[in-house]
Amino acid sequence: MRIGELARRTGVPVPTIKYYSREGLLPAGERTSPNQVAYDDGHVRRLKLIRAMLEVGGLSIAAARDVLAEVDSPHRTVHGALGVAQSAVTRSASERGGQEDWERAEAEVSELVRRHGWTAKPENPGWQSLVQIVVTYRDLDRGDLLVLLDKYAAAAGELASAELAALAHAPSTDGKVEGVVLGTVLGDAAMSALRRIAQEDASSKLQGARRSA
Template identity: 50%
Template sequence: MRIGELSRRTGVPVPTIKYYVREGLLPAGRLTSPNQASYDDAHERRLRLIRALLDVGGLKVAAIADVLAAVDDPDRSVHKVLGVATDLIVPKYADEEPDAELDAAREEVRELIARRGWLVDDGYPAAEALAAALAALERVGHGAFSSVLDAYADAAEHVARADLAYVAGRAGLDDLVESVVIGTVLGDAVFASLRRLAQADCSARVYEGDEGAETGNGRTGNDETPG
C-alpha cells in the first residue's frame, strides 16, 4: 500500500508517519521508485502500536523507542518485553527523601512480595509506587490501611489473570504489547469505576440497611419511594 492508504487505515497523518520513519520508530517502506515507497500490514501494526504507546500510554518518543527496541530484540522474552512496556507506563512518583514512613513502607512491600511468592523484584517501579502510597497513608494518619493489603493483593492477582487471559490470544508481539498497554491504562480506569460501583453497593447494604432499620423506611441506594 502507498503511504496515503496507510494514513487512511490508521488515521495517522502522512507527515506524522514520515516523522516516525525519520525517528526510527517505523521502518521505511520498500522503495518501488525514486519517489514512491510501499507499506504492508507489518507497518500498519507497528504504527498502531506507536499510537497506543503515545496516545494511551502517554509515553514520549524516546520511551517508545525503548519499547520498540525490546519488541524487536530476538533475544528478549515476551515476559521481558511486556516488563519494559509496563515499567514505562506505571505512574512515577517524584523522588522522595527517605524518611521513617517511606523506609517502613518499602519494608512492608518487600514482605508482601515475599509472602505472596510474587516473582518480582522489590525495586520494580510498581513496588516503589506502592511504597510511596503506603507512606503517604501513614503520614495522613491512615497507616491501618495496611491491614487490608492482602485483600487488595487477592483482588489484584485475580485481575492480573484476567488481563493475561485477554491478551493471550494476540498473535504478534506488536499486538500483544499494544493490548497490554491499552489494557493496563484503560483497564485501570475500568477497575477504578467497578470499585466505586461495588463500594456504593456495599455502602448501601451496610449503612442504608442500618438507617432503614432505625427509621423503619427500609430504603436502599437512591430509591426515594417510601417503604
C-alpha cells in the same frame, strides 16, 4: 501502498506518519523510485500499535520507542517484553519524606510481597511506586486505607495468572510479545476504567441504601 494510502487506512495523518518514522517508531518504507516509498501491511499494524501505546496507554514517544525496540529485537521474549513494557508505563517514584519513613515502607512492601508468595525483587518497576504510595498514606495519617493493599494484591495475583493464560493461546512468539505489551499498556487502562464504573455503582448503591434507610 503509498504513504497517502497508509494514512487513509490507519487514520493517521501523513505528517504524523513521517514524525513517527523520524522518531524511530515506524520502520522506513521501501524506496521504489527516487521520489516514491512503498509501505506494506506491517506498517499498518505497527501504526495501530503506536497509536494504542501513545493515545490509549498515554506513553511518551521515548517510552514507546523503548517498547518497540524490544518488540523488534531478535532476542525478544515474553518475560523481557513484560519488563520493558512495565518500565515504560511506570512513573518514576520521587523519594520524599524522611529516610526512616522510606525504610519502614520498604519493609512493609517486602512483607506484603512475601505474604503473597511472590518472588519479585525491589528492581520491579512497581516496587518503588508502591513504597512511595505507602509513605504517602502514612504521611497523611491514612494508614487506615493500607488494609486495601492486601485485597489489591490478591486480585492482582489472580489477574496475572489469567493474563498469562490468555497469552498462552497466541499462536506465535510475536503474538505473545505483542500481547504482553498490549496487556501491560491497555490492561492497566482497562482495569482503571472498570474500577471507575464499579466504584460509581458501589457508591450509588450505598447512597441509595442510606436514603431508603
